[in-house]
Amino acid sequence: MLKQKIKYLALVATAVIALAACNDNNEKNNPNKKEITIGFGVGNYIDQVEKGIVPILEKKRL
Numbered sequence: 001m002l003k004q005k006i007k008y009l010a011l012v013a014t015a016v017i018a019l020a021a022c023n024d025n026n027e028k029n030n031p032n033k034k035e036i037t038i039g040f041g042v043g044n045y046i047d048q049v050e051k052g053i054v055p056i057l058e059k060k061r062l
Contacts, residue, residue: 036057040046 038049040049
């Protein structure tokens with residue numbers, strides 16, 4: 001009886017994870033849009049990225 005419950009819970013958990021992984025709302029809205037997210041810690045790296053990397057990416061339209 002306990003083994004059946006464990007198998008059932010494992011099956012349900014697998015189904016939930018599989019369905020959650022299939023969520024593709026971003027692709028439906030705009031499949032050609034590319035988005036890059038960058039996080040920064042304490043320091044002056046944000047200035048380097050804003051003045052050096054962002055203009056290059058905008059020029060390449062990434």
